[in-house]
Amino acid sequence: MRSTRIAVYGLVTLLACIYLMPLLVVVLNSLRSTPDIFRNGMIGLPHGLEFSNFTEAWSGLCIAEHCTGIRGYMFNSMMMTLPATVISTFFGALLGYAISLWRFRGDMWVFGIITLGVFLPEQMKLVPWVLVLRDLGLYNTVAGLVLIHVIQGLSFTTLFCRNYYVGIPQELMKAAKIDGAGFFRIFWRIVLPLSPPILIVTVIWQFTGIWNEYLYGVTFASGDHQPVTAALIALAVTVSEAPKYGVQSAAVLIAAAPTLFVYLAGGKYFMRGLTAGAVK
Amino acid sequence: MKAARRSPGEVLPLLAIWVPVLVSILYVVGFTLYTVWIAFTPSTLLPEYGWVGLKNYVAILHTRNWNIAAANIVVYSVCFLALTTFLGLLLAVLLDQKLRGENVFRTIFLYPLAVSFVVTGVVWGWLLNPGIGIQKVVVGLGWTDFRFDWLVDRDRALYCIVLAGAWQASGFAMALFLAGLRSVDADLMKAAQIDGAGPLRTYRRVVLPTIWPIFIAVFVILLQFAIKTFDLAVALTGGGPGISTVLPSMVVYDFMFQRGLLGRGSAAAVLQLLMLVAVLVPYGVFRRWQTLKAARNA
Numbered sequence A: 001m002r003s004t005r006i007a008v009y010g011l012v013t014l015l016a017c018i019y020l021m022p023l024l025v026v027v028l029n030s031l032r033s034t035p036d037i038f039r040n041g042m043i044g045l046p047h048g049l050e051f052s053n054f055t056e057a058w059s060g061l062c063i064a065e066h067c068t069g070i071r072g073y074m075f076n077s078m079m080m081t082l083p084a085t086v087i088s089t090f091f092g093a094l095l096g097y098a099i100s101l102w103r104f105r106g107d108m109w110v111f112g113i114i115t116l117g118v119f120l121p122e123q124m125k126l127v128p129w130v131l132v133l134r135d136l137g138l139y140n141t142v143a144g145l146v147l148i149h150v151i152q153g154l155s156f157t158t159l160f161c162r163n164y165y166v167g168i169p170q171e172l173m174k175a176a177k178i179d180g181a182g183f184f185r186i187f188w189r190i191v192l193p194l195s196p197p198i199l200i201v202t203v204i205w206q207f208t209g210i211w212n213e214y215l216y217g218v219t220f221a222s223g224d225h226q227p228v229t230a231a232l233i234a235l236a237v238t239v240s241e242a243p244k245y246g247v248q249s250a251a252v253l254i255a256a257a258p259t260l261f262v263y264l265a266g267g268k269y270f271m272r273g274l275t276a277g278a279v280k
Numbered sequence B: 001m002k003a004a005r006r007s008p009g010e011v012l013p014l015l016a017i018w019v020p021v022l023v024s025i026l027y028v029v030g031f032t033l034y035t036v037w038i039a040f041t042p043s044t045l046l047p048e049y050g051w052v053g054l055k056n057y058v059a060i061l062h063t064r065n066w067n068i069a070a071a072n073i074v075v076y077s078v079c080f081l082a083l084t085t086f087l088g089l090l091l092a093v094l095l096d097q098k099l100r101g102e103n104v105f106r107t108i109f110l111y112p113l114a115v116s117f118v119v120t121g122v123v124w125g126w127l128l129n130p131g132i133g134i135q136k137v138v139v140g141l142g143w144t145d146f147r148f149d150w151l152v153d154r155d156r157a158l159y160c161i162v163l164a165g166a167w168q169a170s171g172f173a174m175a176l177f178l179a180g181l182r183s184v185d186a187d188l189m190k191a192a193q194i195d196g197a198g199p200l201r202t203y204r205r206v207v208l209p210t211i212w213p214i215f216i217a218v219f220v221i222l223l224q225f226a227i228k229t230f231d232l233a234v235a236l237t238g239g240g241p242g243i244s245t246v247l248p249s250m251v252v253y254d255f256m257f258q259r260g261l262l263g264r265g266s267a268a269a270v271l272q273l274l275m276l277v278a279v280l281v282p283y284g285v286f287r288r289w290q291t292l293k294a295a296r297n298a
Helices: A002-029 A034-040 A052-059 A071-102 A107-119 A122-136 A142-165 A170-178 A183-194 A196-212 A215-220 A228-238 A245-266 A268-279 B008-038 B055-061 B064-095 B102-114 B117-128 B134-140 B157-183 B186-194 B199-210 B212-228 B231-236 B248-258 B262-297
Strands: none
Touching: A002 A245, A002 B064, A002 B102, A002 B117, A002 B157, A034 A245, A052 A245, A071 A107, A071 A142, A071 A170, A071 A183, A071 A196, A071 A228, A071 A245, A071 B008, A107 A142, A107 B008, A122 A142, A122 A215, A122 B008, A122 B248, A122 B262, A142 A196, A142 A215, A142 B008, A170 A183, A183 B008, A196 A245, A196 A268, A215 A228, A215 B248, A228 A245, A228 B117, A228 B231, A245 A268, A245 B102, A245 B117, A268 B102, A268 B157, B008 B262, B055 B064, B055 B262, B064 B102, B064 B157, B064 B212, B064 B248, B064 B262, B102 B157, B117 B157, B117 B231, B157 B212, B157 B231, B186 B199, B199 B212, B212 B248, B212 B262, B231 B248, B248 B262
16 A cells, blocks of 8 residues: 555656646746747756846836836736726625525526626627727726626626525524615625625636636737736737747746735635636 | 605615616627627628628638638547546546645646636747747757657647646646545445455546536536637637637637628627537536436435
């Protein structure tokens, strides 16, 4: 049995190394000079630490015709992700509560239709969004992307919250109603205080999903209004003649840092969101 | 006047429920119907309100792009499904062995999910680039005729997307399988061991058969990932070399925004949706059947 244990540990460690390799490569390359990477390949240890890669990626790198680094795009992503996460989570909680506890005629139909939104491919919504954003004057603005992600996100947040709130006993609702509490009072006083676990899951899920989204970002924003995912692709195109692997690695690392941080900090809540979002 | 005006205390909840509900329904149903309808119109750069019947679909189905994309999505889905399920199951069974440091391993296998498809595509693009990536490094170690140049090979570049996709999604499959394995009755496993079954046999004969519904859930979720794949392929191959790795989602985008043919692009989007429907509707029926069966047995 001992030899099996050793084999299990050996195999799992080997696999862990393979899964870690891409991250490790990016971290190491963000500290290497581009000529060094060209000479010795992507996988190697730094000779001397090129911290200048980070300063150039942050504020000097040319993406399309703007030579101001990815700073502005990171800012766009933040300004898109934070409000969209908060607003979609709030309305998801409200709707989840209305559907699961307050109940109204046709609530199961409403829930069914809203959850269909989880499965619809983004490609089905591109043309309608073009028209809506144009009519609202939000084309090529961060506000337009916030609107898209709030409405798109409602499907997920409502699903998460509803499935959590069905676990709250109806007796609690009845007692509160007898005491004369209305829709909002019950929401603030009873439902929200019970909600932190699911709200954390929802916020993590929304933050990660919106930060990492690419198709809407590249379709509905251009130039220096784009989120950082679109900027990374634009960067790869800009430098395709003369790649700057060191600086690009630093840019990739900066762009991936917020969601990686949320993942490491959120841990088990991230896991729960995955399984809840998947097998509802 | 009997119909007294509703007090603000009654109106506000109605607004708070029905405004987001109506927006959501308009979004899910209205947007979908609109795109379905545009697919029947001669729209080019802007929506036009004529009727061309199935002309856009016929035109799409006769383009080389779509035919390559349709063949690619089948190959990609099958390979992605097979590799990701295999890796996910392997990782789950390994982590189920009461390892020391299980949390650390789980964190490592799941972190790719926190990273965007764009980042995954860019980084794997570097690793698989024969000029600077894995091939160059192995050659540099002295194995001079080592070749790993799938990324620039028309017939193999698609498998690069499979590799990167499996790297990203297998942790997810692992999480679902692990939850399933942990729910298997410990007595059942003990009984199998007492009967003299080795660990592999216990898994094959006892554990895996009891968690088969999880296999179906994993398949369905991964399949819908596969059908929606866009960013990863854009970042990793950009559809190349040539158009050898285009996927349906990329054909949609190409028609809509690069060629300015909204009608054709919408038709392609509807075809992509139909693929999803073909996966999800049977699954919905299956879930329904499962709940009914469970209710009957209860």
